[in-house]
Amino acid sequence: MARTNPVGPKVDALELGVVLRALADEHRRSVMTELAADHTDSERGCNSFALPISKQTQTHHFRVLREAGLIDEIDYGNRKGIRLRRTDVESRFPGLLALLEAEHPNGTGAC
Amino acid sequence: MARTNPVGPKVDALELGVVLRALADEHRRSVMTELAADHTDSERGCNSFALPISKQTQTHHFRVLREAGLIDEIDYGNRKGIRLRRTDVESRFPGLLALLEAEHPNGTGAC
DNA sequence: ACTCAGGTACGATGCAAGACGTACCTGAAG
DNA sequence: CTTCAGGTACGTCTTGCATCGTACCTGAGT
Numbered sequence: 023m024a025r026t027n028p029v030g031p032k033v034d035a036l037e038l039g040v041v042l043r044a045l046a047d048e049h050r051r052s053v054m055t056e057l058a059a060d061h062t063d064s065e066r067g068c069n070s071f072a073l074p075i076s077k078q079t080q081t082h083h084f085r086v087l088r089e090a091g092l093i094d095e096i097d098y099g100n101r102k103g104i105r106l107r108r109t110d111v112e113s114r115f116p117g118l119l120a121l122l123e124a125e126h127p128n129g130t131g132a133c
Numbered sequence: 134m135a136r137t138n139p140v141g142p143k144v145d146a147l148e149l150g151v152v153l154r155a156l157a158d159e160h161r162r163s164v165m166t167e168l169a170a171d172h173t174d175s176e177r178g179c180n181s182f183a184l185p186i187s188k189q190t191q192t193h194h195f196r197v198l199r200e201a202g203l204i205d206e207i208d209y210g211n212r213k214g215i216r217l218r219r220t221d222v223e224s225r226f227p228g229l230l231a232l233l234e235a236e237h238p239n240g241t242g243a244c
Numbered sequence: 245a246c247t248c249a250g251g252t253a254c255g256a257t258g259c260a261a262g263a264c265g266t267a268c269c270t271g272a273a274g
Numbered sequence: 275c276t277t278c279a280g281g282t283a284c285g286t287c288t289t290g291c292a293t294c295g296t297a298c299c300t301g302a303g304t
Contacts, residue, residue, distance in 0.1 A: 248301105249301100250300085253297085253298075254296090254297085254298100255294105256293100258293085260289105261288100261290080262287105263287085265285090266285090268283075269280105269281080269282075271279100271280095273276105274276085274278100
């Protein structure tokens with residue numbers, strides 16, 4: 023069972039500015055395009071994205087995504103899970119995930 | 134007649150990263166929300182946006198928007214016109230302008 | 245020709261943010 | 275208990291970028 027996690031903002035607290043600043047970074051956007059393209063919305067490990075950056079920097083980027091309300095982070099103590107907040111994002115910013123998915127190298131990649 | 138202007142990228146050269154970085158700034162995004170909300174797509178003057186920044190900085194921001202492919206700048210010599218590239222943006226990033234328009238203070242502001 | 249407002253070019257500055265090193269924590273496996 | 279991999283906290287460096295000062299250009303009006 024995951025311990026109580028630092029959780030992102032509620033649906034109606036999502037701000038477009040914060041979201042766009044989060045998506046402005048190439049690495050964070052590559053994570054989001056992968057998540058948006060995977061319609062199974064399964065939980066993923068942090069290193070399943072093969073980011074060419076150190077793990078400290080990965081921690082930073084995932085934190086930004088969580089604080090923007092785009093993902094949930096599930097803390098297992100010595101491991102971490104990443105899940106897209108698809109319904110929340112889609113209800114607050116309809117069409118945004120489709121834009122990201124369109125940037126995915128594989129058309130509809132169900133990872 | 135406007136002289137030959139520095140022109141933005143072609144439709145198929147628009148990159149999501151550049152666009153999102155352009156929209157990450159509050160001032161530039163406020164300009165874009167106004168443009169997106171005005172469905173008449175009329176040409177506007179640069180100081181019709183009442184940006185609380187110096188004119189040098191405005192020049193910088195409008196340049197970023199133009200290089201991102203979001204607007205056209207029409208140079209009249211001692212004056213400048215701003216026009217949203219609605220069809221181009223909408224065809225390349227469908228739904229993006231709707232997201233911006235949703236952030237406009239007045240619902241559908243035809244300025 | 246002079247003035248003036250709108251706009252640009254160039255340089256400088258200050259701050260936010262990406263990146264990493266070191267140290268430390270956590271849980272699983274031996 | 276020890277080791278090890280995954281992850282975090284803190285500090286630091288460095289880059290990018292928003293902002294502005296100064297100087298200059300352009301066209302309209304007087």
